[in-house]
Amino acid sequence: MSEHTKQPHDMGGEAGGPIDTVDHGMKFWERQANALRNTLSRSKIVRLDEMRRAAEDLGARYYELEYFERTTHALRTVLLEKGYFTQAELAAKMAEVRKRYDDA
């Protein structure tokens, strides 16, 4: 029964495999995303607990994403839930930024 409701982060007691101890540093976008997440968290627009929940709700995708991809996806989910922007607005903004990047 418990296996059906166990969330992906709840991995205590499972075989862990080898541990990667190499410092991979942070990519530019990861720094930007992390700064945004910390700023929104500090101003209580989003809560750490909400973002944890949104990440856990990724299910199997949780393991497919890297750490900052996961946390950024969770931030997006919570901001959409709270109505700070809509899916359409986000898609339009992403297209606009993409164009700016491609034109540069």
Next chain:
Amino acid sequence: MTTPSAYTDAPTRRFSVGDRVAVKVSFPPGHRRTPHYIRGKRGVIERVCGAFPNPEELAYGFSGEPKRVLYRVRFKQLEVWPDYAGPEADWLELEIYEHWLEPA
């Protein structure tokens, strides 16, 4: 700038240091802060950590009020992992909210 601690004293609480407790065997869906491997295990209250907004409610955008008392609970490793190969005296400590604990 550091985030202020959410700690508040817990004058009214169900358990005290030294009390024997058991972790509830329950598998509700959603954001839960009690790992599966510890559910159903018996331990002893090591300290009262204080009262904090309930993270299982904060995770869904609610206030987390009323606050929940958080305890540090000490478990024998042999109780947690039946095939534990280390010394019998080894223990494990987890911080667990009051609503996950029952007298044992």
